[in-house]
Amino acid sequence: MRTPTWAEVEAFLRADGGWQLVRQGKHDLYEKILPGPRVLSTHVSHAKDKSMHPDTFATICRMQLEVTVAEFWETILSGKRVRTGAVDAAPAKQPTVAMIMELKRTLRLSDRELEGITFEVAKQRLDEFHSRPKDEP
């Protein structure tokens, strides 16, 4: 999947319209008000030519921008709002920071060994660890 640069994320915000810069800092914070009123927000990195992992892009579209990945690109290409209110399906539930830290501490797993791990698998591995007899290595 092609992923955008942060400059392209900014281009999306301009084309989608209604996004306001509310705080400038290490990252720029933009907000858009939807009926309700409901607030959408997203951070844009100053590293404009840098991109991101496809899963990170999908999360930004789903959690922050509330558009599908296809709508994101269509918005940039057309230069105008393409927003149906739909979002792409979320992936399997992800583990919490506490679970990952516990897995690293107890099972001595590296970030690499934990790549792609889901909440269910993380929970299962922790449950197995805690149900082991205490003297078992």
Add this chain to the structure above:
Amino acid sequence: MYSLYRMDRRLLSCVYMAARFVVPTVSVAKVRDSLPSYLEAARRHLLQIVTRHERDAVAFLALEDLQELLGSNHFETAVALHEGEATVALPQFSIIGIGEDLDTALDDAAGKLREYALQYQQRFEFYKHTDRRKLYPLVMRFLATPEDQQRDLLLEPEETEAVTVLA
């Protein structure tokens, strides 16, 4: 005549406000004159209401008690680890921390949350009329935590995990 009327209203209002609470209700002037004794009372976990004219009423309580009060507000997190990039999402805030690994992604998430919380507090008059009003206890908990401990708030296990993780 007008000023006497206003004064009567103020006095009546103060009496009314004092009568509304079962805990001590004191004026700003009184607190100013003997602040140490009110601080000592707060340290002993006593809630006190401080009033100014008929407009304002603020609670005076120890920071430790405020932290206790807000302690059950949990920060949800979701981690995704990939080769060369990790993310720590804070879904309640629509924040995504991005880094080369878990540690830097966690730092990024905590940093974004810190900036968000500070501006949220300044713009609460706006947020309180939106769906983000519900974030208020979380924001206050984050801001009432020393900066060097704020990141740890993101490491707390969820209640559903607590039995598993802490067993």
